[in-house]
Amino acid sequence: MKRVLILVAICAILGGVYGYYLWNKPTADASSQSTDFEVESTALYQEYGNNAAEADAKYLDKAIVVVGTIATAPSTTESGLVSITLDGGEMGGVNCELSPEASKASVNNFQMGQKAKIKGICSGFNDIDVVLNRCVVLP
Numbered sequence: 001m002k003r004v005l006i007l008v009a010i011c012a013i014l015g016g017v018y019g020y021y022l023w024n025k026p027t028a029d030a031s032s033q034s035t036d037f038e039v040e041s042t043a044l045y046q047e048y049g050n051n052a053a054e055a056d057a058k059y060l061d062k063a064i065v066v067v068g069t070i071a072t073a074p075s076t077t078e079s080g081l082v083s084i085t086l087d088g089g090e091m092g093g094v095n096c097e098l099s100p101e102a103s104k105a106s107v108n109n110f111q112m113g114q115k116a117k118i119k120g121i122c123s124g125f126n127d128i129d130v131v132l133n134r135c136v137v138l139p
Helices: 002-024 041-050 052-059 100-104
Strands: 037-040 063-076 082-087 093-098 115-125 130-138
Touching: 037 041, 041 052, 041 063, 041 082, 041 093, 041 130, 052 115, 063 093, 063 130, 082 115, 093 115
Parallel strands: 037 063, 093 130
Antiparallel strands: 063 082, 063 115, 082 093, 115 130
């Protein structure tokens, strides 16, 4: 009985250490992944607007490069990440949340109306914007 309790305690400790490791494991930004698609922001938004299920099958969880005009000035989210919205049309756009590393870089030189090329992981459509996460700004 004592051996069983010791074994259970060891397994619980190992499980806790592994869980802590996974929780704090850094996520790679999109720069380290190969590009699956390159698309204009208006075309990406239109594809999601026409058929979100089809667009999800094509783009969801894939690294894509989006080229478009900055619709809103870059803003900082509550978590300290920088968010840039590219023009998608009259109803919405492509919301690009930069990775922590890219957020530390100077993005204050971006202005509305300027062209930008951004690579990120597509997270889908939230009925307003197409969402890209862990983004990096490309030259």
